[in-house]
Amino acid sequence: MSAKAVPQIAIPATYMRGGTSKGVFFLLSDMPKVAQAPGAARDALLMRVIGSPDPYEKQIDGMGGATSSTSKTVILSKSSQPDHDVDYLFGQVSIDKAFVDWSGNCGNLSAAVGPLAIRKGLVDAARIPQNGIATVRIWQANIGKTIISHVAITDGQVQETGDFELDGVTFPAAEVQLEFINPAAEEEGASGAMFPTGNLVDDLDVPGVGVLKATMINAGIPTIFINAADIQYNGTELQGDINSDPQALQLLETIRAYGALRMGLITDIAQAATRQHTPKLAWVASPAEYKSSSGKVVKAVEIDLLVRAMSMGKLHHAMMGTAAVAIGTAAAIEGTLVNTAAGGGDLSSVRFGHPSGTLRVGAQASLVDGEWQVVKAIMSRSARLLMEGSVFVPGDSF
Incomplete structure (x- = not known):
């Protein structure tokens, strides 16, 4: 040998x-x-x-x-x-x-x-x-x-x-x-609060992009939600629409990086490159009919909202489980971008459309001493x- x-x-x-x-x-x-x-x-x-x-x-x-x-x-x-x-x-x-x-x-x-x-x-x-x-x-x-x-x-x-x-x-x-x-995600760099900025919606200033409305939440996994329309998307995008477009990927990563900085998860924008798993970036929109990646048609009446999410620099083929927890939690809190996209009001569960189809997630949130708390979020997998x-x-x- x-x-x-x-x-x-x-x-x-x-x-x-x-x-x-x-x-x-x-x-x-x-x-x-x-x-x-x-x-x-x-x-x-x-x-x-x-x-x-x-x-x-x-x-x-x-x-x-x-x-x-x-x-x-x-x-x-x-x-x-x-x-x-x-x-x-x-x-x-x-x-x-x-x-x-x-x-x-x-x-x-x-x-x-x-x-x-x-x-x-x-x-x-x-x-x-x-x-x-x-x-x-x-x-x-x-x-x-x-x-x-x-x-x-x-x-x-x-x-x-x-x-x-x-x-x-x-x-x-x-x-x-x-x-x-x-x-509510309590990890190194996170404030421990469900909304680390103290706001349900923030103005997120992203150089080269502009000011975006954003809901930044620690629940399941730190997640940044933005409106699809604000970045010229409609919420029905599939993987091929995003992952084959280097400019789109760079734009979305830039937004994620500045969101991470605003959430206190990083102290320097360069650190985002070595922290790919968190936070997640997702965009939301009101219900619309679309054809999923399998060819199945998802009808607008079957869902409460549309969500697309990035994972490790690419559009996810379905939805990360932890991001689904963030979706359910944010949907349960009136005034967040997720809640608004789902029609607003008191929502204990939502069914959202993702690139592969739909998923239902439920959460119960309450305001305690001025801080939002969620007891648990529930979903089914296999x-x-x-x-x-x-x-x-x-x-x-x-």
Whole structure:
């Protein structure tokens, strides 16, 4: 064996779909010792698993699928928190750059955490019915929040097949209902307030763009909402309309960067380039008929509003789960751009149109001592085990 021939190592892993995302899941105890703690070694390992950084933006030499929805990693462990079953840590791997973004949660992959935690023995067997619904208490470690997952159990096993249909996912599966408890995002750089500027709507001054009306909210994940019409969009855009237009992508990233600065998530505009996962940028519009990416026609009467959202520099093919929480929360608060686009008033739930179809999300918000609070946001996703075994990486890659 030559000096350059380094053997590969095998690491137990599970490949799962959760919602409209896919990711590589690890048990913390299965990871190499050097990668069990946060730091450069862990990041390097996860990047090599996924196949990043890749200047070709294809991730051919890894498990990633060359989109923000498929360049994801998860680390699970028995929970260190009282009254919780599993700790869930999410890492969004950049496709073409050498970093892993730990700044937020993935709401879609949250749907896979409960089923996998049960499968891996992280949930007390006494709490799992022979038939019925198992309640899994998840501690979302990135943002320090609780997610309650309701997982169908049949004959003592997680039920993955079913007739629940989720736009953006081709095949039906078993429904997983998620409750995001007190989802106002409290993360490093965030103020802890649901509206970090103190306003439901701000004038966001973006050099080269102008002044835009914006609702900036910490709920599920920090999100900047703007009106589609203010950037000459109509809210019915599909991926090809945006992702093939470099000028559009640059415009949207500039707006996101200045929104991040205004929210206090970064202190210098240049930092936005290394914080791709948060905040999200989305634009909203009143209902209109459009043809989804699958060719299915979404009628205006079927939805309350239109929403399009950017993820890792590209228009998302459906909707990020955490951004859906932000949509539901903002919709429940009269006066936000989201609430206004949905017709205004007291809205406990909304169905919004996204590029792949529609999604319903509900939230309950209230004003307490002058601060907006939301008790929980609720939505349904599905999840499915795709592959289980070992992932291989060169031994000198981390």
